Amino acid sequence: RKEVEQDPGPFNVPEGATVAFNCTYSNSASQSFFWYRQDCRKEPKLLMSVYSSGNEDGRFTAQLNRASQYISLLIRDSKLSDSATYLCVDFRGGGYNKLIFGAGTRLAVHP
Amino acid sequence: DTAVSQTPKYLVTQMGNDKSIKCEQNLGHDTMYWYKQDSKKFLKIMFSYNNKELIINETVPNRFSPKSPDKAHLNLHINSLELGDSAVYFCASSQNRAGEQYFGPGTRLTVT
Numbered sequence A: 001r002k003e004v005e006q007d008p009g010p011f012n013v014p015e016g017a018t019v020a021f022n023c024t025y026s027n028s029a030s031q032s033f034f035w036y037r038q039d040c041r042k043e044p045k046l047l048m049s050v051y052s053s054g055n056e057d058g059r060f061t062a063q064l065n066r067a068s069q070y071i072s073l074l075i076r077d078s079k080l081s082d083s084a085t086y087l088c089v090d091f092r093g094g095g096y097n098k099l100i101f102g103a104g105t106r107l108a109v110h111p
Numbered sequence B: 001d002t003a004v005s006q007t008p009k010y011l012v013t014q015m016g017n018d019k020s021i022k023c024e025q026n027l028g029h030d031t032m033y034w035y036k037q038d039s040k041k042f043l044k045i046m047f048s049y050n051n052k053e054l055i056i057n058e059t060v061p062n063r064f065s066p067k068s069p070d071k072a073h074l075n076l077h078i079n080s081l082e083l084g085d086s087a088v089y090f091c092a093s094s095q096n097r098a099g100e101q102y103f104g105p106g107t108r109l110t111v112t
Helices: none
Strands: A004-006 A011-014 A019-025 A032-038 A044-050 A055-057 A060-065 A070-075 A084-092 A098-101 A105-110 B004-007 B010-013 B019-025 B031-037 B043-050 B053-057 B064-070 B073-078 B087-094 B107-111
Touching: A004 A084, A011 A019, A019 A084, A019 A105, A032 A060, A032 A070, A044 A055, A044 A060, A070 A084, A098 B043, B004 B087, B010 B019, B019 B031, B019 B087, B019 B107, B031 B073, B043 B064, B043 B073, B073 B087
Parallel strands: A011 A105, B010 B107
Antiparallel strands: A004 A019, A019 A070, A032 A044, A032 A084, A055 A060, A060 A070, A084 A098, A084 A105, B004 B019, B019 B073, B031 B043, B031 B087, B043 B053, B064 B073, B087 B107
């Protein structure tokens, strides 16, 4: 089983739609998670952190469900510029500081 | 005012050659990383340095050797290149071993 699993998509949605991605993680001891965004042929960029209490940043909301070991990202009012691959990340601290990336979910927003 | 820069951006070379990729960050971070993104877009950590000390060394062939001359630089040297080394290599940095990492633009390596 992969350490972080995501539906690769693509998710094709019209502008203005609400779309949600989930990802599951295998390490029950993991504490910190992130969503990164990667545009085509570009570097990954941090989108937002994921907290147990949830985290909202404008149109983006991230949630963590520890009992079920999954993380979600909700994007409201999708824009064309949201088209990208969204990477779910398990952060392993404890002195090692490893980011364990999922393979990513591709989102395509069309007019 | 680029935060994390890498050179070269593209690298095409033949099997058996030795090549280096350079990375520099001007963010004042104390931790730097090398990641490999293969053809399936899977991003995986290779090495991590904290204050010039190697702290992560994943299962990577010893043909790959990182070198950190100072906190702002982390280079990657690859000996005897193989076809399977073709990938995009990303450098990244962070402060205090945090999960917020800043990535360079990547080096697209093609081995023929």
